[in-house]
Amino acid sequence: xxxxxxxxxxxxxxxxxxxxxxxGDSELGAVHQSYVLAICKNPGISQDELARHICINKxxxxxxxxxxxxxxxxxxxxxxxxxxxxxVYPTQKMQNVxxxxxxxxxECNEYMTRGxxxxxxxxxxxxxxxxxxxxxxxxxxxxxxxx
Amino acid sequence: xxxxxxxxxxxxxxxxxxxxxxxGDSELGAVHQSYVLAICKNPGISQDELARHICINKxxxxxxxxxxxxxxxxxxxxxxxxxxxxxVYPTQKMQNVxxxxxxxxxECNEYMTRGxxxxxxxxxxxxxxxxxxxxxxxxxxxxxxxx
Numbered sequence: 001x002x003x004x005x006x007x008x009x010x011x012x013x014x015x016x017x018x019x020x021x022x023x024g025d026s027e028l029g030a031v032h033q034s035y036v037l038a039i040c041k042n043p044g045i046s047q048d049e050l051a052r053h054i055c056i057n058k059x060x061x062x063x064x065x066x067x068x069x070x071x072x073x074x075x076x077x078x079x080x081x082x083x084x085x086x087x088v089y090p091t092q093k094m095q096n097v098x099x100x101x102x103x104x105x106x107e108c109n110e111y112m113t114r115g116x117x118x119x120x121x122x123x124x125x126x127x128x129x130x131x132x133x134x135x136x137x138x139x140x141x142x143x144x145x146x147x
Numbered sequence: 148x149x150x151x152x153x154x155x156x157x158x159x160x161x162x163x164x165x166x167x168x169x170x171g172d173s174e175l176g177a178v179h180q181s182y183v184l185a186i187c188k189n190p191g192i193s194q195d196e197l198a199r200h201i202c203i204n205k206x207x208x209x210x211x212x213x214x215x216x217x218x219x220x221x222x223x224x225x226x227x228x229x230x231x232x233x234x235v236y237p238t239q240k241m242q243n244v245x246x247x248x249x250x251x252x253x254e255c256n257e258y259m260t261r262g263x264x265x266x267x268x269x270x271x272x273x274x275x276x277x278x279x280x281x282x283x284x285x286x287x288x289x290x291x292x293x294x
Binding site: 003008009012013014015018055057113116120127132134139142 | 151
Protein backbone atom coordinates (compact mmCIF):
# COMPACT_ATOMS: atom_id res chain seq x y z
CA UNK A 1 0.00 0.00 0.00
CA UNK A 2 2.25 2.68 -1.36
CA UNK A 3 0.06 5.65 -0.62
CA UNK A 4 -0.80 4.92 3.00
CA UNK A 5 1.61 7.43 4.54
CA UNK A 6 0.83 9.99 1.86
CA UNK A 7 -2.82 9.92 2.95
CA UNK A 8 -1.84 10.09 6.61
CA UNK A 9 0.41 13.10 5.95
CA UNK A 10 -2.24 14.89 3.94
CA UNK A 11 -4.86 14.36 6.62
CA UNK A 12 -2.48 15.50 9.36
CA UNK A 13 -1.47 18.65 7.43
CA UNK A 14 -5.01 19.61 6.43
CA UNK A 15 -6.26 19.00 9.96
CA UNK A 16 -3.48 21.30 11.17
CA UNK A 17 -4.72 24.03 8.81
CA UNK A 18 -8.32 23.44 9.92
CA UNK A 19 -7.40 23.84 13.57
CA UNK A 20 -5.17 26.86 12.89
CA UNK A 21 -8.05 28.56 11.02
CA UNK A 22 -10.46 27.89 13.87
CA UNK A 23 -8.10 29.06 16.58
CA GLY A 24 -7.38 32.26 14.69
CA ASP A 25 -4.25 34.27 15.28
CA SER A 26 -3.94 33.23 18.89
CA GLU A 27 -0.58 32.66 20.55
CA LEU A 28 -1.47 28.97 20.42
CA GLY A 29 -0.91 27.79 16.89
CA ALA A 30 -2.30 24.47 15.74
CA VAL A 31 0.94 22.78 16.71
CA HIS A 32 0.38 23.50 20.39
CA GLN A 33 -2.94 21.73 20.65
CA SER A 34 -1.36 18.34 21.31
CA TYR A 35 0.50 20.00 24.19
CA VAL A 36 -2.60 21.64 25.67
CA LEU A 37 -4.58 18.39 25.57
CA ALA A 38 -1.74 16.26 26.97
CA ILE A 39 -0.62 18.65 29.72
CA CYS A 40 -4.16 19.40 30.96
CA LYS A 41 -4.91 15.67 31.04
CA ASN A 42 -1.65 14.84 32.84
CA PRO A 43 -0.67 17.79 35.05
CA GLY A 44 2.85 17.23 36.37
CA ILE A 45 3.88 15.06 33.42
CA SER A 46 7.64 15.08 32.91
CA GLN A 47 9.02 16.61 29.71
CA ASP A 48 10.36 13.19 28.68
CA GLU A 49 7.02 11.45 29.25
CA LEU A 50 5.32 14.21 27.30
CA ALA A 51 7.71 13.68 24.38
CA ARG A 52 6.88 9.96 24.37
CA HIS A 53 3.16 10.62 24.76
CA ILE A 54 2.86 12.91 21.77
CA CYS A 55 5.73 11.31 19.79
CA ILE A 56 7.71 14.49 19.28
CA ASN A 57 11.45 14.55 19.84
CA LYS A 58 12.75 15.88 23.14
CA UNK A 59 14.50 18.95 21.77
CA UNK A 60 11.33 20.11 20.02
CA UNK A 61 9.30 19.50 23.17
CA UNK A 62 11.80 21.52 25.22
CA UNK A 63 11.57 24.39 22.73
CA UNK A 64 7.77 24.39 22.70
CA UNK A 65 7.52 24.13 26.49
CA UNK A 66 9.88 27.10 26.79
CA UNK A 67 7.56 29.04 24.47
CA UNK A 68 4.48 27.98 26.45
CA UNK A 69 6.17 28.95 29.74
CA UNK A 70 7.21 32.35 28.38
CA UNK A 71 3.62 32.96 27.33
CA UNK A 72 2.21 31.94 30.70
CA UNK A 73 0.59 28.63 29.70
CA UNK A 74 2.70 26.26 31.82
CA UNK A 75 5.00 26.24 34.81
CA UNK A 76 8.03 23.97 35.09
CA UNK A 77 9.02 22.41 38.39
CA UNK A 78 12.06 20.27 39.18
CA UNK A 79 11.02 16.84 40.45
CA UNK A 80 11.74 16.48 44.19
CA UNK A 81 12.60 12.81 43.85
CA UNK A 82 14.96 13.31 40.90
CA UNK A 83 16.42 16.73 40.20
CA UNK A 84 17.15 15.79 36.57
CA UNK A 85 13.43 15.49 35.82
CA UNK A 86 11.37 18.54 34.85
CA UNK A 87 7.64 18.36 35.51
CA VAL A 88 5.17 20.46 33.53
CA TYR A 89 1.96 21.89 34.99
CA PRO A 90 -0.80 23.80 33.18
CA THR A 91 -1.53 27.32 34.43
CA GLN A 92 -5.02 28.80 34.71
CA LYS A 93 -4.37 30.48 31.34
CA MET A 94 -3.93 27.07 29.73
CA GLN A 95 -6.97 25.66 31.55
CA ASN A 96 -8.93 28.60 30.14
CA VAL A 97 -8.15 27.73 26.52
CA UNK A 98 -8.75 24.00 27.02
CA UNK A 99 -12.49 24.08 26.20
CA UNK A 100 -11.83 25.90 22.91
CA UNK A 101 -9.00 23.52 21.96
CA UNK A 102 -11.23 20.53 22.77
CA UNK A 103 -14.11 21.96 20.76
CA UNK A 104 -11.91 22.61 17.71
CA UNK A 105 -10.43 19.10 17.96
CA UNK A 106 -13.88 17.52 18.15
CA GLU A 107 -15.13 19.67 15.28
CA CYS A 108 -12.13 18.69 13.16
CA ASN A 109 -12.60 14.97 13.85
CA GLU A 110 -16.26 15.31 12.99
CA TYR A 111 -15.54 17.26 9.79
CA MET A 112 -13.00 14.74 8.52
CA THR A 113 -15.28 11.74 8.95
CA ARG A 114 -18.59 13.30 7.97
CA GLY A 115 -20.61 10.82 5.95
CA UNK A 116 -19.14 7.78 7.72
CA UNK A 117 -21.64 5.31 9.14
CA UNK A 118 -21.29 4.27 12.78
CA UNK A 119 -19.88 0.95 11.59
CA UNK A 120 -17.29 2.63 9.33
CA UNK A 121 -16.23 4.94 12.15
CA UNK A 122 -15.74 1.98 14.45
CA UNK A 123 -13.74 0.10 11.84
CA UNK A 124 -11.60 3.13 11.00
CA UNK A 125 -10.84 3.77 14.65
CA UNK A 126 -9.90 0.13 15.25
CA UNK A 127 -7.51 0.07 12.28
CA UNK A 128 -6.00 3.46 13.18
CA UNK A 129 -5.43 2.30 16.76
CA UNK A 130 -3.48 -0.70 15.52
CA UNK A 131 -1.30 1.38 13.21
CA UNK A 132 -0.76 4.03 15.87
CA UNK A 133 0.30 1.35 18.43
CA UNK A 134 2.69 -0.08 15.86
CA UNK A 135 4.05 3.42 15.11
CA UNK A 136 4.63 4.05 18.84
CA UNK A 137 6.31 0.68 19.23
CA UNK A 138 8.80 1.72 16.56
CA UNK A 139 9.69 4.84 18.52
CA UNK A 140 10.07 2.78 21.70
CA UNK A 141 12.35 0.14 20.18
CA UNK A 142 14.36 2.99 18.69
CA UNK A 143 15.30 4.01 22.24
CA UNK A 144 14.21 6.97 24.30
CA UNK A 145 17.52 8.71 23.95
CA UNK A 146 16.79 9.21 20.30
CA UNK A 147 13.34 10.60 20.88
CA UNK B 148 -14.43 9.88 17.63
CA UNK B 149 -12.32 12.14 19.76
CA UNK B 150 -9.00 10.42 19.25
CA UNK B 151 -9.03 10.15 15.47
CA UNK B 152 -6.69 13.07 14.78
CA UNK B 153 -4.50 12.12 17.75
CA UNK B 154 -3.88 8.74 16.09
CA UNK B 155 -3.27 10.37 12.71
CA UNK B 156 -0.76 12.81 14.23
CA UNK B 157 1.06 10.06 16.11
CA UNK B 158 1.33 7.91 12.99
CA UNK B 159 2.54 10.87 10.90
CA UNK B 160 5.16 11.87 13.50
CA UNK B 161 6.45 8.34 14.09
CA UNK B 162 6.59 7.67 10.35
CA UNK B 163 8.63 10.88 10.02
CA UNK B 164 11.11 9.55 12.61
CA UNK B 165 11.20 6.17 10.87
CA UNK B 166 12.05 7.76 7.53
CA UNK B 167 14.58 10.17 9.07
CA UNK B 168 16.36 7.22 10.75
CA UNK B 169 16.50 5.29 7.50
CA UNK B 170 17.72 8.23 5.44
CA GLY B 171 20.46 8.94 7.96
CA ASP B 172 22.04 12.34 8.23
CA SER B 173 21.56 13.19 4.60
CA GLU B 174 20.74 16.69 3.38
CA LEU B 175 17.26 15.37 2.73
CA GLY B 176 15.51 15.14 6.05
CA ALA B 177 12.28 13.21 6.39
CA VAL B 178 10.31 16.37 5.63
CA HIS B 179 11.66 16.55 2.09
CA GLN B 180 10.45 13.13 0.99
CA SER B 181 7.03 14.41 -0.02
CA TYR B 182 8.82 16.94 -2.23
CA VAL B 183 11.10 14.36 -3.86
CA LEU B 184 8.19 12.03 -4.64
CA ALA B 185 5.93 14.81 -5.95
CA ILE B 186 8.53 16.67 -8.03
CA CYS B 187 9.96 13.53 -9.65
CA LYS B 188 6.44 12.37 -10.48
CA ASN B 189 5.44 15.78 -11.88
CA PRO B 190 8.52 17.47 -13.38
CA GLY B 191 7.67 21.09 -14.18
CA ILE B 192 4.94 21.31 -11.54
CA SER B 193 4.35 24.89 -10.45
CA GLN B 194 5.13 25.85 -6.87
CA ASP B 195 1.46 26.57 -6.26
CA GLU B 196 0.31 23.22 -7.63
CA LEU B 197 2.95 21.53 -5.54
CA ALA B 198 1.65 23.29 -2.41
CA ARG B 199 -1.87 22.04 -3.20
CA HIS B 200 -0.65 18.55 -4.05
CA ILE B 201 1.18 17.98 -0.78
CA CYS B 202 -1.09 20.25 1.30
CA ILE B 203 1.63 22.46 2.68
CA ASN B 204 1.25 26.21 2.72
CA LYS B 205 2.88 28.24 -0.03
CA UNK B 206 5.41 30.05 2.12
CA UNK B 207 6.71 26.77 3.53
CA UNK B 208 6.90 25.29 0.04
CA UNK B 209 8.84 28.32 -1.20
CA UNK B 210 11.28 27.99 1.70
CA UNK B 211 11.83 24.27 1.12
CA UNK B 212 12.21 24.68 -2.64
CA UNK B 213 14.81 27.37 -2.05
CA UNK B 214 16.67 24.92 0.20
CA UNK B 215 16.39 22.15 -2.40
CA UNK B 216 17.62 24.49 -5.14
CA UNK B 217 20.58 25.66 -3.05
CA UNK B 218 21.53 22.02 -2.49
CA UNK B 219 21.26 21.14 -6.16
CA UNK B 220 18.10 19.00 -6.03
CA UNK B 221 15.81 21.17 -8.19
CA UNK B 222 15.94 23.95 -10.74
CA UNK B 223 13.33 26.68 -10.94
CA UNK B 224 12.16 28.05 -14.26
CA UNK B 225 9.76 30.91 -14.94
CA UNK B 226 6.76 29.74 -16.95
CA UNK B 227 6.87 31.06 -20.52
CA UNK B 228 3.11 31.43 -20.72
CA UNK B 229 2.79 33.25 -17.40
CA UNK B 230 5.82 34.94 -15.87
CA UNK B 231 4.25 34.90 -12.41
CA UNK B 232 4.38 31.10 -12.32
CA UNK B 233 7.50 29.28 -11.17
CA UNK B 234 7.97 25.73 -12.40
CA VAL B 235 10.05 23.22 -10.50
CA TYR B 236 12.16 20.50 -12.16
CA PRO B 237 14.12 17.70 -10.50
CA THR B 238 17.87 17.61 -11.18
CA GLN B 239 19.84 14.42 -11.74
CA LYS B 240 20.87 14.64 -8.08
CA MET B 241 17.21 14.41 -7.03
CA GLN B 242 16.57 11.60 -9.52
CA ASN B 243 19.50 9.76 -7.95
CA VAL B 244 17.97 9.80 -4.46
CA UNK B 245 14.49 8.86 -5.70
CA UNK B 246 14.98 5.06 -5.48
CA UNK B 247 16.15 5.34 -1.87
CA UNK B 248 13.29 7.66 -0.92
CA UNK B 249 10.79 5.29 -2.57
CA UNK B 250 12.29 2.27 -0.82
CA UNK B 251 12.13 3.95 2.59
CA UNK B 252 8.54 5.04 1.96
CA UNK B 253 7.50 1.52 0.96
CA GLU B 254 9.34 0.04 3.93
CA CYS B 255 7.62 2.48 6.29
CA ASN B 256 4.16 1.71 4.87
CA GLU B 257 4.88 -1.99 5.22
CA TYR B 258 6.18 -1.61 8.78
CA MET B 259 3.15 0.36 9.94
CA THR B 260 0.62 -2.16 8.65
CA ARG B 261 2.48 -5.40 9.38
CA GLY B 262 0.02 -8.02 10.57
CA UNK B 263 -2.88 -6.59 8.54
CA UNK B 264 -4.72 -9.05 6.33
CA UNK B 265 -5.22 -8.20 2.65
CA UNK B 266 -8.84 -7.41 3.47
CA UNK B 267 -7.93 -5.09 6.35
CA UNK B 268 -5.38 -3.28 4.19
CA UNK B 269 -8.00 -2.74 1.51
CA UNK B 270 -10.52 -1.47 4.02
CA UNK B 271 -8.01 0.82 5.69
CA UNK B 272 -6.91 2.30 2.37
CA UNK B 273 -10.51 2.90 1.31
CA UNK B 274 -11.38 4.70 4.53
CA UNK B 275 -8.15 6.72 4.49
CA UNK B 276 -8.80 7.79 0.91
CA UNK B 277 -12.21 9.12 1.88
CA UNK B 278 -10.84 11.09 4.83
CA UNK B 279 -7.92 12.39 2.80
CA UNK B 280 -10.28 13.57 0.00
CA UNK B 281 -12.43 15.28 2.62
CA UNK B 282 -9.32 16.89 4.18
CA UNK B 283 -8.19 18.18 0.78
CA UNK B 284 -11.67 19.51 0.04
CA UNK B 285 -11.44 21.59 3.22
CA UNK B 286 -8.22 23.17 2.01
CA UNK B 287 -9.79 23.86 -1.38
CA UNK B 288 -12.93 25.52 -0.01
CA UNK B 289 -10.64 27.54 2.25
CA UNK B 290 -9.22 29.21 -0.85
CA UNK B 291 -5.87 28.87 -2.49
CA UNK B 292 -4.72 32.25 -1.32
CA UNK B 293 -4.67 30.96 2.21
CA UNK B 294 -2.75 27.84 1.35
